[in-house]
Amino acid sequence: MRRLPPLTAIEAFVAVARLGSIKAAAQELALSPPALSRRVQALERFIDRPLFERRHQAMVLNDDGTQLLAQVSPALDQLSNAVEAMTSPAEVLRLRLSILPLYASQKLFPHLGELRATHPELHIDIDTTSHGLSRLGEGVDVAIALARSIDPALYARRLDRNRVYAIASRKLVEGPDPVTRPEQLAGLTVMLHRDMPDTFTAWRRAVGLDELEPAAIDHFDSGALMLEAAAQGLGVAFMHESHFDEASDPRLVRLFDIPVESPYSYWFVCRPRALTQRPVRLFHDWAIRVLEEK
Numbered sequence: 565m566r567r568l569p570p571l572t573a574i575e576a577f578v579a580v581a582r583l584g585s586i587k588a589a590a591q592e593l594a595l596s597p598p599a600l601s602r603r604v605q606a607l608e609r610f611i612d613r614p615l616f617e618r619r620h621q622a623m624v625l626n627d628d629g630t631q632l633l634a635q636v637s638p639a640l641d642q643l644s645n646a647v648e649a650m651t652s653p654a655e656v657l658r659l660r661l662s663i664l665p666l667y668a669s670q671k672l673f674p675h676l677g678e679l680r681a682t683h684p685e686l687h688i689d690i691d692t693t694s695h696g697l698s699r700l701g702e703g704v705d706v707a708i709a710l711a712r713s714i715d716p717a718l719y720a721r722r723l724d725r726n727r728v729y730a731i732a733s734r735k736l737v738e739g740p741d742p743v744t745r746p747e748q749l750a751g752l753t754v755m756l757h758r759d760m761p762d763t764f765t766a767w768r769r770a771v772g773l774d775e776l777e778p779a780a781i782d783h784f785d786s787g788a789l790m791l792e793a794a795a796q797g798l799g800v801a802f803m804h805e806s807h808f809d810e811a812s813d814p815r816l817v818r819l820f821d822i823p824v825e826s827p828y829s830y831w832f833v834c835r836p837r838a839l840t841q842r843p844v845r846l847f848h849d850w851a852i853r854v855l856e857e858k
Contacts, residue, residue, distance in 0.1 A: 569610040569611070570606065573603045573604070573607040573610070575603075576589065577604055577636075578640055579592055579600075580616070580623050581616075581629060581633045583836065585622060585623060586601055587621075588719070588836045589836075591836050591837055592836045592837050592839055594837070614629075615632060616629055641845075655685065657685050657846070658689065659687070659706060659847050660688075660706070661688050661691065661705065661706050661707070661847070662691045662692075662693075662696025662700075662707040663691070664692065665787070666788050666791075666807065667710070667787075669788070670810035671810070672708070672855070675854050675855070678854070679847075679854075686846055686847065694759075697711070700718065705841070705843065706832065706844055706848070707833045708851075708855075709830070709831050710759045710829070711831060712827050712829075714831050718833050718835060719834050719836045719839060720831045720832065721848075722831055722856075723856050724857040725825075725826075726804040726825075726828070726829065727805040728763050728766060728767045728802055728805075728824040728826045729802070729803060729804065730767065730800050730801075730818065731802075731808050731816055731818060731819070732794055732816070732817060733796065733797040733815060734814070734817045735797055736800075737817055745820075746768070746771050747776070749776060749778050750779065751778075751779055752799060752800055754778040754780070754781045754782070754799060754802060755782050755793060755794065755798070755799045755800065755801040756781060756801075756802055757784055757786075757787055757803065758783050758785045759785075760802075762828075763827075763828070764802045766824060766826065766827050767802055767824045770822070771820070778800075791803070791813065832856075834848070
């Protein structure tokens with residue numbers, strides 16, 4: 565049989581390739597950075613070629629590293645799954661997930677049947693209370709969070725990029741005094757989600773109306789209730805394009821066909837070390853494949 569490199573060296577290579585950092589990979593594998601570096605270097609010596617471009621505080625795969633990762637990562641996952649299956653064949657794997665209700669209903673739940681069919685052993689506790697990021701490792705394993713950016717000490721993967729829509733009742737554009745110009749917001753109520761407070765500011769800056777002040781600003785902690793309030797004619801909701809599209813509510817319209825990039829995105833977030841836990845890893849790989857917008 566052809567001699568193989570140490571499994572620990574392959575594991576170290578995959579961790580660094582996935583996280584892009586010796587420090588983050590070392591934390592995940594509970595090693596010191598020098599020890600992890602030695603394992604990666606041992607693999608590079610074994611195949612007699614470099615696998616990364618070393619940059620300041622970052623490790624970026626080169627072409628050889630990308631090719632090797634594509635071949636060994638699935639095999640390493642299969643090996644890990646086989647060992648897990650042999651050591652705990654009847655074990656229920658449980659994941660504690662923090663997620664906003666609107667994203668859960670619009671994006672996550674339509675696909676959960678596929679996840680259950682693929683991994684029937686994986687069960688998910690859903691937590692829709694606020695401050696999920698602050699509770700990572702303390703009651704929450706993974707958060708799908710809506711944020712401008714994520715603390716670099718955490719592992720984060722951006723799931724989408726979106727645009728801000730002004731969403732309102734169809735009555736506002738079909739009534740006797742239709743709303744057709746942004747300036748007309750001065751006489752209307754603006755509705756904002758507490759996790760997206762800067763959407764209106766970003767929108768009015770993009771349309772060149774920094775001084776525009778609505779009649780009032782109402783705040784919500786529920787995206788679903790914001791959409792319903794807009795449909796009932798209670799104000800104009802500043803939300804994401806995906807929120808509007810997924811709602812498919814004939815009572816709602818988008819005001820002002822003006823493209824405005826949102827400062828917010830949905831992110832998959834966990835502590836780096838959590839990725840070594842099988843429930844987190846299974847959910848991560850599935851979520852990135854199914855939920856990440858390419």
